Amino acid sequence: MSLLDIVTAEPGVRWCNSGSALLPGIFGFRMEKGLISGIMQRANLEALMVASISNGGDVGQIFRVLGHNRINIEFINQIAYTNGDASVILCVDSKDLSSALALLEEKKLHIKARDIVFLAKAGILSVFPHREHALVVGATIKALSAGAIPLIAMGSSISAVSCVINEEKVPDAIRLLSNEFGLS
Amino acid sequence: MERIKIYDILHHEHLCQICLVLVDHCSMKKMFDQLEHKAIKIKFFAFHQVDQNGFHCTFCVDRSYLKTTQNILMNLAISEENININDAAGMVAIYGPHFVERPGIIDAMHQALTSQGVHVLAISTTLSTSYFIIPAAEVVRAIAILKEAFEIPQGKV
Numbered sequence: 001m002s003l004l005d006i007v008t009a010e011p012g013v014r015w016c017n018s019g020s021a022l023l024p025g026i027f028g029f030r031m032e033k034g035l036i037s038g039i040m041q042r043a044n045l046e047a048l049m050v051a052s053i054s055n056g057g058d059v060g061q062i063f064r065v066l067g068h069n070r071i072n073i074e075f076i077n078q079i080a081y082t083n084g085d086a087s088v089i090l091c092v093d094s095k096d097l098s099s100a101l102a103l104l105e106e107k108k109l110h111i112k113a114r115d116i117v118f119l120a121k122a123g124i125l126s127v128f129p130h131r132e133h134a135l136v137v138g139a140t141i142k143a144l145s146a147g148a149i150p151l152i153a154m155g156s157s158i159s160a161v162s163c164v165i166n167e168e169k170v171p172d173a174i175r176l177l178s179n180e181f182g183l184s
Numbered sequence: 185m186e187r188i189k190i191y192d193i194l195h196h197e198h199l200c201q202i203c204l205v206l207v208d209h210c211s212m213k214k215m216f217d218q219l220e221h222k223a224i225k226i227k228f229f230a231f232h233q234v235d236q237n238g239f240h241c242t243f244c245v246d247r248s249y250l251k252t253t254q255n256i257l258m259n260l261a262i263s264e265e266n267i268n269i270n271d272a273a274g275m276v277a278i279y280g281p282h283f284v285e286r287p288g289i290i291d292a293m294h295q296a297l298t299s300q301g302v303h304v305l306a307i308s309t310t311l312s313t314s315y316f317i318i319p320a321a322e323v324v325r326a327i328a329i330l331k332e333a334f335e336i337p338q339g340k341v
Contacts, residue, residue: 038318040311051234059304060294069292072244076290076314078307079240081201082268088307089232126311132225136238137215145209151239153232155308158194158279161229 007144035136036181039174040126040160045074046097047122047152047164048090050104055084057112062088065103071096075124075164078154091122091164099128101134115158119152128160136161143180149173187335188292190280194313197323199227199244201273201305202253205266206239212265218256224249228275228315230308242274242306244317273305274323276330279313296333302326 050062062098066073075091093099095116104116130136137154140161144151149172152164165173177183206212212231218247219226228244245253257267276297283289290309297316298304302325306317318326 029192042311049232050278060291060298063291063294070287072285072287073290073309074284074304074311076307076309079230079232079302080203081240082205082265085233087234095281097196118273124310132227134219134224134226136235137226137229138213138220141209141213144310151209151231151233154229155310156226156229157308157310157313158277159313160311177278181219 003082015090021063035133035139036127036129036183037176038128039183041097041170041174042074042124043166043167043170044094045091045122045124046094046100048092048100048104049115049117049119050088050090050111051117052114053086053088054112057086058110060088061107061111062104063092065107066100068101071100071102071103074151075155075162077155084172089119089164091124094121113174121167122152122164123167124162124164125161125170125173125177126160127181128158130156130161139180140177143176144173147172147176149176188280188282188286188289189335190278191274191328192279192336193322193327193334194205194275194277194279195327196227197320198247198322199273199275199317200247200250201228201244201270201296201317202254202257202269203283204241204257204262206241206262209239211260211262212239212241215260218252218259219245220229222249222252222256224253228308228317229241230306242317244275247271265279266317272320274318274320275315276323276326277313277315278330278334281312283309283312284313292333293330296329297326300325300329302329
């Protein structure tokens with residue numbers, strides 16, 4: 001490992017050193033002139049999909065019912081289809097899974113969704129910073145595809161590209177991403 | 185009711201939104217490689233697998249790069265019926281310190297915008313940021329709505 005960068009860890013977030021096991025705390029990152037500086041990991045999550053929301057459905061009911069019941073949503077993707085329908089993928093903490101499913105099932109008619117689907121026990125890996133580089137997105141997809149790791153969802157934020165994957169694949173995914181971005 | 189504190193509101197009024205249906209990751213990887221080659225920045229990205237037959241991908245680039253992006257998509261031989269382009273997209277985003285542990289932030293943002301008639305085209309919310317893609321013509325109004333809905337440090341936006 002070369003220079004250490006001092007970063008502030010967000011509560012509950014574990015930062016992964018390149019190629020290491022999942023260890024608590026803050027780690028340093030290889031601060032060479034690489035495309036990214038590090039990989040963050042969120043664990044103990046569950047991925048759900050609210051599928052085929054009809055045009056005119058109330059997507060806001062998803063966020064409202066979970067927010068009112070104090071269920072934090074740690075990842076959200078909403079994508080609209082060409083026919084005007086939409087789907088939402090979201091991740092909640094494992095402790096909230098059964099409550100989230102029950103609450104969303106109750107609201108399915110209001111949301112006008114075809115299905116509320118549990119997808120997987122999930123982890124989120126975030127590579128950062130992406131600096132809006134298309135290459136970071138492409139390289140992330142390439143690394144995970146090369147390891148035959150299914151991508152449940154991906155999304156961008158102000159500084160990171162985040163991937164939702166099956167939790168049991170997280171150690172392999174960290175290794176693959178570290179190799180791809182030259183962190184290991 | 186106490187307003188949620190955020191660091192800032194991000195915004196962009198000059199985007200185009202590209203929505204794709206793809207059958208594998210390869211074409212997506214090639215597309216992003218070519219976008220990088222043309223130095224086209226990705227302003228927003230959201231992707232998920234819908235079923236075993238397909239993936240849905242939505243991304244935004246600056247509107248000035250629309251033609252170049254369309255050429256890239258043509259070169260990848262993605263069928264026209266699997267491409268939907270909105271050439272008048274905009275983006276508003278909030279980011280702040282509490283996203284990881286505080287419920288209700290996305291509800292507050294969504295409710296604030298949609299209750300005022302702002303149409304949400306796509307959402308990507310991750311560790312610390314919530315991005316909404318909306319019609320470009322709504323961006324200025326959306327910023328004003330979010331400034332009312334959230335507590336922002338003075339001097340921001």
